[in-house]
Amino acid sequence: MSEPAYHPGLEGVIAGETAISTIAGGSGLRYRGYAIEDLAREASFEEVAYLILHGELPAAAALKDFCSRLAAAAPLQGEVLDFMRSVPRDTPIMDFLRTAASALAHFDAEAVDTNSEAQLRKAERLLAQFPTVLAAQRRIQQGKEPINPDPQKSFAANLLWMLRGEEPSPQLERAMDVSLTLYAEHEFNASTFAARVITSTLSDLHSSIAGAIGALKGPLHGGANERVMEVLQEVGTAENAEPWIRQALAEKRRIMGFGHRVYKEGDPRARFLKPLCQELAVETGHEEMENMAEVIERIVVEEKGLPPNLDWPSARLYHYMGLDVTIYTPLFVVSRVTGWAAHVIEQMENNRLIRPRSRYIGPEPRPWTPIAAR
Ligand SMILES: CC(C)(COP(=O)(O)OP(=O)(O)OC[C@H]1O[C@@H](n2cnc3c(N)ncnc32)[C@H](O)[C@@H]1OP(=O)(O)O)[C@@H](O)C(=O)NCCC(=O)NCCS
CATH class of the missing domain: 1.10.230.10 (Cytochrome P450-Terp, domain 2)
Incomplete structure (x- = not known):
């Protein structure tokens, strides 16, 4: 039997199918068919997040409901804030977000439910919670009180508000909104693939997101x-x-x-x-x-x-924008959770365990040596 082809780093390998995004012809990026330039220019990040998670652009009423659900899920439980205060002050925020993805599962009544509707509800809650966690942890590190999310503000403006405690200018709000849109999704990148591998074992959403954050952290990727x-x-x-x-x-x-x-x-x-x-x-x-x-x-x-x-x-x-460098990769998480969650749902709906093979380069078969003879 001939050996299957080996591609280090899976370079050029088609490792699955997706309807979420494509790097068309290796040069243009589309989310659910829409060019990212059009989305970044015309849509708010909330519309883009809805598109990625739900598959279509929202009509006005659906967008309003979506924003209300995000606003309702944004405040953190007191126990979560107490836990955040107990973590050493010098913990990198990216590491804390990875912990938070896991910890938030304990406070989510649907944590182990992997049916698509439940996964979508959990994805929306994580999308709402990560900005609050990020901003609160940053402020706790600085010895300041966390700022409560403001349900009247856009996703981008609320994030800046909770981080800085001052109203962002329209320019800053727009810059944050565009960067969130551009970071939201990118087909089979390393962290998304990690999330899909975890999901393929039929594990839950929070586990996949925690794994994805670990993968994103490295300097060759989000770091x-x-x-x-x-x-x-x-x-x-x-x-x-x-x-x-x-x-x-x-x-x-x-x-x-x-x-x-x-x-x-x-x-x-x-x-x-x-x-x-x-x-x-x-x-x-x-x-x-x-x-x-x-x-x-x-x-x-x-x-x-x-x-x-x-x-x-x-x-x-x-x-x-006056933001501290330690939150740059965490900001990537705040946005990319949309893409990860959409991939988790897509993988689960058409699952096949991801289990490739390796090429063995170790020792030839050898006889057992008893410990006294080694
Ligand atoms: C992203 C990245 C890992 C992709 O790399 P890749 O497809 O594995 O490509 P390779 O690492 O094999 O690089 C191919 C060649 O370009 C060089 N190269 C690639 N990125 C480089 C960089 N940022 N600086 C200097 N040289 C680079 C490599 O040294 C290699 O040269 P060689 O053939 O002479 O050895 C790589 O470009 C990189 O490390 N970039 C910097 C980290 C970064 O910005 N990551 C964010 C990605 S969105």
Whole structure:
């Protein structure tokens, strides 16, 4: 029998079917058939989240009900807040979100119910709860009181409100809304695939989301947006950008925020976000960092042929919004939970256990050696 083909990192392998999103022709991204540029330009994140979870854009009444359900689920139980206060202050927020995905299951009456309607209700609750958890944990770390969610505000404005305790400007609200839309879903990326593998054993939604957060945390995936900001802070000035990047490339360093497993011609999400990032840089007086980023981008493209991915502009966007770098990857979670949950539901509805094979490269068969003879 001939050996099946081996593809390290499953590169180029079709590992399942999905109706949720597609990277059309390797260059454009569509959620449920809609181009992300149209969604980012025209729709609110709430509409996009509804589309991803429920399959269609909501009519006005359905959107209103959806927003009411999110607002009702957003406040945290006292026990959850007490638990958050008991966690060491220096716990990375991303680690805490992974814990929270697990802990919230204990307070969800439908935690073990894997039927699609229950999974959807739980997904909406997690979508509502993660912003509150993220903002409350950040404020507890800073020695401040958590701020209650405001049901009158949009998803993006409420998130900024709970984090900063001040009304966001329309520009900041829009920038957050667009970044949430762009981060919401991305077919079979590593964290989504991890969620689908967990679901394929018929495990529950909260377990799949906890696993997905663990996968997202790594610097080759969601963790890249925090590393991008560390790099820009290390470079420091526009003047230093060219010598810094040339030396980094000469040392064969991996430049965070560049390259992508699928988008070899450029990430359409990064292309969309760049002008918004430039506008916000001017509005918030961050032109120097924008110039620095431009020099680095030009040289990485010229020298390596590697275009930027979404994390390159989004890290700057969050910085210009005055947000702390430790919450950049957690913000990705707040948005991507929609995509993960939709994949969990899709996997469960048409399940086959995900169990590939490996190519064995270990020792040849050998005889047993008793311990006294080793
Ligand atoms: C995302 C990523 C893991 C995809 O990588 P991949 O498909 O596995 O591609 P490879 O790692 O095999 O890279 C192919 C070549 O490009 C180089 N390369 C890829 N991304 C690079 C980067 N960001 N900086 C420098 N070189 C890079 C590799 O060194 C390799 O070069 P080689 O053939 O001379 O060894 C990779 O581009 C990366 O590490 N990027 C930085 C992290 C990041 O921004 N992640 C967020 C992704 S949305």
